[in-house]
Amino acid sequence: MQDIITGFNSLIEAVKNIKELYDMNNYVEVKKGLANLELDLAEMKSRLAEQINENTKLKSKIRKLQAVKSEEMVFKNNVYYDGDGGGPYCTACYDGKHKKIRLVDNPLDPEFWGDKMCPVCEEIYKTK
Numbered sequence: 001m002q003d004i005i006t007g008f009n010s011l012i013e014a015v016k017n018i019k020e021l022y023d024m025n026n027y028v029e030v031k032k033g034l035a036n037l038e039l040d041l042a043e044m045k046s047r048l049a050e051q052i053n054e055n056t057k058l059k060s061k062i063r064k065l066q067a068v069k070s071e072e073m074v075f076k077n078n079v080y081y082d083g084d085g086g087g088p089y090c091t092a093c094y095d096g097k098h099k100k101i102r103l104v105d106n107p108l109d110p111e112f113w114g115d116k117m118c119p120v121c122e123e124i125y126k127t128k
């Protein structure tokens with residue numbers, strides 16, 4: 001990226017030089033300067049296209065890594081949480097059927113039985 005910024009700076013400098021040559025009525029040098037400028041612009045266009053291509057690949061890679069992280073389950077306080085911090089999820093449902101079932105508050109004496117329960121398999125968990 002720094003390479004491209006440096007390239008644009010030299011293009012701006014080349015335009016300034018051509019403008020000075022034009023002001024001095026040095027049309028032969030203006031024509032040479034414009035020919036060089038055209039080549040340099042083509043080179044910059046190519047470098048920019050490479051950079052855009054690389055950016056697209058990196059964005060795709062980031063999206064894949066985020067998806068993997070989101071699927072990653074972390075076991076903590078007897079339950080699972082996903083990579084995005086979602087959860088808690090039922091360990092019985094995830095380990096047995098690979099389903100992410102979000103636990104709900106246990107309405108039955110949470111102090112004795114546990115504070116969370118699975119709405120699918122009704123497993124009760126103490127997460128605190």
Ligand SMILES: [Zn+2]
Nearest residue numbers: 090093118121
């Ligand atoms: Zn369950």
